[in-house]
Amino acid sequence: MKGSGVRDEELLTAVASGDAVAVREAVTEGAWLEARDARGRTPLLLAAAADHADVAQLLVSAGADPDAPDHQGDTPWLVTGATGSVAMLRALLPAGPDLDHANRDGATVVILAAExxxxxxxxxxxxxxxxxxxxxxxxxxxxxxTVIVGDGSERFQEVVRLLLAAGADPRRTDRDGVTAFEHAVAKGHLEVAALLRDAIRPRP
Known part of the structure; x- marks a missing residue:
């Protein structure tokens, strides 16, 4: 149910500033949880973008939608992948987000965070x-x-390890038939290439 315009604006302003007390008051007084700013962003999306995890927890507890898109199709859940905020991820999980929801480029939070x-x-x-x-x-x-966009540093090496451990297919190719291992070799990312070579190598 929509709230009053004034209360909705108060909620959006309070969320943007990270004022949890004002957020609670606005929600209690009837502000609409799915109110939109000029760019179609909900309060929860604003909280996710600014990494206000405490505010997000309040909104989620009140029933905010983690999959509500803005004008570009971004959602609070997708934003967590781009920011890489584990605290925000944990704040949104109780709301039951679509873990594999894709953005306008077909990327999920796993892809957004990995790259x-x-x-x-x-x-x-x-x-x-x-x-x-x-x-x-x-x-x-x-x-x-991860291999194509990343710089081969330790944090990208760790992402490769995590993806492989979770069952990522190291033999999958891009549309040109090039594997992640071949990309790593071409970029001179030897540590990443070694991880991928070991994943591809048949086990005795």
């Missing part, structure tokens, strides 16, 4: 049950995106 090297988030969301081998609109999985 940014958010290893702790990747670990947490895989433990929550998110799919490891979802294919985005470019024909890439999280493992391929």
């Amino acid at each position: 940014r090297g958010h290893a702790d988030y990747v670990r947490a969301v895989l433990e929550a049950g998110a799919a490891v081998d979802h294919i985005d609109d470019r024909g890439l999985t999280a493992l391929l995106e």
